[in-house]
Amino acid sequence: MDLIVAHKRSMRLAELAGLSLAAQTTFATAVSEVARYAMEQGTKPVLILSVLASPKHHSLVAAVEDDQLVVANPLNQGLLYAQRLVEKLEITNAGSGSRITVYYSLPTSRKLNPTRFTDWRFQFTADQPVSAYEEIKHKNEQLKELALRLQDSEQHYKRVTDSLPLMIFTANQLGQLLYANAWVNEFTGATLQLLNQTKWSTVIHPDEQAGFWQHWTQQAVKGLPFTYECRLRQAGADMYQWHLFTAQPIKSDPGKIAAWTGFVVNIDAQKIVGQTLQANQELIQAKANLERYQKELEITVSELNRSNAELTQFAYIASHDLQEPLRKIQTFSDLLVLQYGKNLGAAGTELLSRMQASAGRMQALVKDLLAFSRLTTQTPFKHLNLDKLVAAVISDLEAITQQKQATIKVDLLGDIQGNEIQLRQLFQNLVSNALKYSRPNHPPVIQITATAIAVNDLPVTLVPIAPPYYISIAIEDNGIGFDQKYEDRIFRLFQRLHGRGQYEGTGMGLAICKKVVDNHQGFLQVRSEPGKGSVFTVYLPNFTK
Incomplete structure (x- = not known):
């Protein structure tokens, strides 16, 4: 038995049975492995090719027998390989020899009948065995044909992937690109080799590069699918956009992964x-x-x-x-x-x-x-002229003003929205204090001025909650003054800095002033120095502006 002839005859039978070229090769390879073993271990092996047909099952059958063939246990590696390629490998003992039979399944849809078997037998016997050279030449031609088909398939795959509006790639376990469609180059502006060298560092956002490659390594080691969301920057653009990487492992042999194939899609809008x-x-x-x-x-x-x-x-x-x-x-x-x-x-x-x-x-x-x-905020405000209001207050204090020989100067104050009774009480208390706390042998001099200011010009310690304009009213005197450290204390109820023997009073005047100013959403501040007088400044919202 010639090994090349055995392979060729097996290929011919599979071809007549209508199997694909890959299936023909698989069947012939299994038969060749069995024939090789028989030729090495036996003396005169014989190959018998046949077809087994039944209503429920069809098979190609190849039997190799030899009177001197002994099959060792466990099986030879060649026989194990042949066993994996076919449906069944059967070993039977016949006297001192053995018979090795392989069965290769045919589709049950294929109709087999005596007429077809006769036709196959005629074609099979008509074909004469060829020389080893002719066989090799024929195989080379088949390989060339397969190579051309593979090339056409690759070109077709490339044309299809290049036409899709997303990045498609194939990578090895290290994440290095083995293939990338045209959109990868167009988006990144880099070649496949440059991307492998830089590990996409110019494309993936710096905050996500470490996480991307760490996750890839974890999934690749386990042979699991890879999915990761990260931001990518397109060539020539300043902004990063969210993209989704997806890759699936491709297995060549059982338990072995050849590569990962996947795609990158823009998910910025969804994000x-x-x-x-x-x-x-x-x-x-x-x-x-x-x-x-x-x-x-x-x-x-x-x-x-x-x-x-x-x-x-x-x-x-x-x-x-x-x-x-x-x-x-x-x-x-x-x-x-x-x-x-x-x-x-x-x-x-x-x-x-x-x-x-x-x-x-x-x-x-x-x-x-x-x-x-x-003093409440329930009384509605009305339009007031401060000049008239302060003039009325000074008129009420005329007696003590003359008694003290005081001088009161009032600038133009303008108009404001407020409560007339409360504001009158405010100015009366402040002017009365300026007259009361005067220095001995120094006639009081009181200056009342007003300035319109913007909210941004208020002292930084004040937090305005009213309109953007205020009126600042200052009541300045040349009285006894006081230490600035008491500026908060003097506005509390029943607080006095002097005994009743020196200056009479209840200690509520400035507390009332503070309450009036608060009711008008304003502020009251004081600046004073012992022996040099005081300046009380009232900041009131100017709703008439």
């Missing part, structure tokens, strides 16, 4: 939509939180307003109720002095004077407390 939806969800949540906080704030403000109203009502009632017994104390003390003053003696008269003075101070304190409790 933006996803981020927008997420932002919308966050915005909806923030809005819900804001509405909840607003309701809580409204409840808190309502409770605070109710509490303030109750406190105001209490202060008003308490102040009002305290005035009646004070009036009676003063009335009865006056009657005592008038009717029984001569009988009291010097000591009794002194005690009575002290009682009257204390009752007077108490009555002044109650009046100031009542005035403070009435």
